[in-house]
Amino acid sequence: MTGDRNDRDDRQDSHDGAPTLVPGEPRSFGGGRYIVRKRLGAGNFATVYLAYDERLDVPVAVKLLSDRWSWEPEVRGRFVQEARLLRSLNDARPTTVAHIW
Numbered sequence: 649m650t651g652d653r654n655d656r657d658d659r660q661d662s663h664d665g666a667p668t669l670v671p672g673e674p675r676s677f678g679g680g681r682y683i684v685r686k687r688l689g690a691g692n693f694a695t696v697y698l699a700y701d702e703r704l705d706v707p708v709a710v711k712l713l714s715d716r717w718s719w720e721p722e723v724r725g726r727f728v729q730e731a732r733l734l735r736s737l738n739d740a741r742p743t744t745v746a747h748i749w
Contacts, residue, residue: 677710684710693717694727701746708746 668686669675674697676683682699688709689696697710711731717723735745 674712677712682708682710693723 669684673687673695674684677699681702683702685698685700685707687695688698692714694714695712697712699708699710700706701708713724713727717727731745
């Protein structure tokens with residue numbers, strides 16, 4: 649194990665195949681509004697979590713830019729551009745982008 653979030657290790661997966669949270673992974677976002685349930689996937693660029701929006705009482709996906717790239721202005725700009733593009737889509741299939749931090 650090299651320490652990257654996307655490395656597989658000895659953690660147990662949940663019953664539906666999604667990796668469970670490990671120490672050091674976030675438990676909430678947005679000042680506690682979004683409660684993390686499990687990690688859905690991770691790559692070099694970002695990690696996606698299944699979370700629960702306490703205010704709206706709905707499940708949500710939260711995409712978190714990896715620490716490795718979060719300080720790069722160009723990468724952060726592309727991340728925000730992706731979120732804005734998704735938000736502009738008028739289709740029932742993609743998830744609505746609610747917040748960009």
